[in-house]
Amino acid sequence: xxxxxxxxxxxxxxxxxxxxxxxxxxxxxxxxxxxxxxxxxxxxxxxxxxxxxxxxxxxxxxxxxxxxxxxxxxxxxxxxxxxxxxxxxxxxxxxxxxxxxxxxxxxxxxxxxxxxxxxxxxxxxxxxxxxxxxxxxxxxxxxxxxxxxxxxxxxxxxxxxxxxxxxxxxxxxxxxxxxxxxxxxxxxxxxxxxxxxxxxxxxxxxxxxxxxxxxxxxxxxxxxxxxxxxxxxxxxxxxxxxxxxxxxxxxxxxxxxxxxxxxxxxxxxxxxxxxxxxxxxxxxxxxxxxxxxxxxxxxxxxxxxxxxxxxxxxxxxxxxxxxxxxxxxxxxxxxxxxxxxxxxxxxxxxxxxxxxxxxxxxxxxxxxxxxxxxxxxxxxxxxxxxxxxxxxxxxxxxxxxxxxxxxxxxxxxxxxxxxxxx
Amino acid sequence: xxxxxxxxxxxxxxxxxxxxxxxxxxxxxxxxxxxxxxxxxxxxxxxxxxxxxxxxxxxxxxxxxxxxxxxxxxxxxxxxxxxxxxxxxxxxxxxxxxxxxxxxxxxxxxxx
Numbered sequence: 001x002x003x004x005x006x007x008x009x010x011x012x013x014x015x016x017x018x019x020x021x022x023x024x025x026x027x028x029x030x031x032x033x034x035x036x037x038x039x040x041x042x043x044x045x046x047x048x049x050x051x052x053x054x055x056x057x058x059x060x061x062x063x064x065x066x067x068x069x070x071x072x073x074x075x076x077x078x079x080x081x082x083x084x085x086x087x088x089x090x091x092x093x094x095x096x097x098x099x100x101x102x103x104x105x106x107x108x109x110x111x112x113x114x115x116x117x118x119x120x121x122x123x124x125x126x127x128x129x130x131x132x133x134x135x136x137x138x139x140x141x142x143x144x145x146x147x148x149x150x151x152x153x154x155x156x157x158x159x160x161x162x163x164x165x166x167x168x169x170x171x172x173x174x175x176x177x178x179x180x181x182x183x184x185x186x187x188x189x190x191x192x193x194x195x196x197x198x199x200x201x202x203x204x205x206x207x208x209x210x211x212x213x214x215x216x217x218x219x220x221x222x223x224x225x226x227x228x229x230x231x232x233x234x235x236x237x238x239x240x241x242x243x244x245x246x247x248x249x250x251x252x253x254x255x256x257x258x259x260x261x262x263x264x265x266x267x268x269x270x271x272x273x274x275x276x277x278x279x280x281x282x283x284x285x286x287x288x289x290x291x292x293x294x295x296x297x298x299x300x301x302x303x304x305x306x307x308x309x310x311x312x313x314x315x316x317x318x319x320x321x322x323x324x325x326x327x328x329x330x331x332x333x334x335x336x337x338x339x340x341x342x343x344x345x346x347x348x349x350x351x352x353x354x355x356x357x358x359x360x361x362x363x364x365x366x367x368x369x370x371x372x373x374x375x376x377x378x379x380x381x382x383x384x385x386x387x388x389x390x391x392x393x394x395x396x397x398x399x400x401x402x403x404x405x406x407x408x409x410x411x412x413x414x415x416x417x418x419x420x421x422x
Numbered sequence: 423x424x425x426x427x428x429x430x431x432x433x434x435x436x437x438x439x440x441x442x443x444x445x446x447x448x449x450x451x452x453x454x455x456x457x458x459x460x461x462x463x464x465x466x467x468x469x470x471x472x473x474x475x476x477x478x479x480x481x482x483x484x485x486x487x488x489x490x491x492x493x494x495x496x497x498x499x500x501x502x503x504x505x506x507x508x509x510x511x512x513x514x515x516x517x518x519x520x521x522x523x524x525x526x527x528x529x530x531x532x533x534x
Contacts (some may be wrong), residue, residue: 340472348533357532364531371524
């Protein structure tokens with residue numbers, strides 16, 4: 001059963017009338033018969049967890065914020081700079097009224113006076129779609145923008161700009177540099193006001209929870225991870241696309257039944273389950289059920305649901321180096337340990353790839369990650385380590401081959417094919 | 423460059439944001455100039471030692487002399503110390519020993 005998307009999807013942006021036709025804005029209209037505290041209670045009871053990657057209980061944030069006597073703000077985070085991630089953009093492009101209703105309900109629940117839609121500057125279509133939705137909702141007298149200030153803000157297209165406190169800096173007209181926490185945004189956010197920040201998909205869950213009730217929501221998914229999640233399969237799959245599935249669905253169903261596996265019947269050796277900040281899993285992890293706990297117990301995470309399969313003919317040193325270079329590039333440079341760690345990972349992996357280091361380097365990479373753990377103002381330092389450490393653990397032979405001979409079986413085969421092709 | 427016999431020196435000068443903002447670029451230029459005709463000494467930029475609070479940082483390897491908060495006025499002593507094989511004690515090994523040991527281990531593993 002779906003919570004966010006209609007069972008039958010078209011390739012068109014959902015209009016206001018179509019959204020209303022499937023229950024849209026019912027929850028918002030009826031919310032005026034409830035106290036804001038009842039809306040908060042419903043979200044707490046639903047067990048909704050943030051969909052941005054950390055899976056933090058959304059209701060807990062709402063409770064923390066409700067306790068504050070100050071004027072409050074809501075930010076809908078549509079920065080979505082995780083490489084390959086598409087789902088927030090997809091929701092904003094095609095289902096803007098679902099996102100808008102979720103934002104209106106959230107704002108009402110926490111008594112916010114200001115709502116920011118923080119949307120990646122490159123997502124012109126998403127910005128246009130939400131602007132149109134705002135106008136349509138205003139024309140239908142669903143919203144009164146005189147009593148609730150709603151603005152769309154350009155989010156810089158940089159990985160770190162999606163981090164909660166870097167986002168606050170941008171809203172205040174500054175560069176996207178994360179702040180030291182605590183204080184957390186729910187205590188001290190935009191211009192010092194308590195600020196609730198949720199990513200787009202999290203917000204899109206709110207209308208269902210308020211309309212159908214927390215109990216109905218909890219009937220979908222698993223007790224520990226209620227509801228559904230959007231998963232994005234990239235162009236490497238036979239049937240790429242965005243799929244909505246209840247938590248607890250076997251990963252195999254998503255990869256094989258829906259995605260059709262890798263295109264051209266290629267096999268794979270590793271799974272990167274939730275974007276580049278998650279740890280690799282072996283191909284055998286297809287038997288896992290997609291819920292946070294199961295993935296955590298296996299050393300990884302569902303992240304933002306951007307699933308990638310690493311083909312059997314890929315060298316894991318090369319794949320890991322690409323990710324390490326991404327984090328070295330995207331580290332904002334504020335925290336010394338993060339600069340050092342992300343740069344060193346990239347340099348070390350380049351050395352390994354070319355065989356220009358000794359086997360001791362593998363142990364030192366692990367030591368570096370352990371030394372850096374918990375340091376830095378945001379979690380990028382931890383994100384950069386997860387793929388490197390898991391690749392070392394699961395595919396050590398690839399690293400050892402490169403260190404011993406400057407290449408590996410897969411790279412050698414690739415080089416032979418390339419040479420023959422020339 | 424063979425560093426194993428200890429008669430050669432790699433001078434690593436951090437060129438990341440903090441060190442650079444405190445003059446690491448000029449330090450590097452002057453060190454390169456001082457050792458341009460000395461093949462046993464190589465001056466090389468380093469991406470980051472992670473001890474930016476005590477910038478600029480210069481590390482001599484394999485001697486394991488870690489100089490922090492280096493000023494232009496320290497350079498003559500550093501150059502003389504390299505020639506005599508002695509550290510400049512007043513600016514040497516002032517940073518956290520954990521950070522130092524980590525970086526030395528990375529250098530030992532060939533990451534430089």
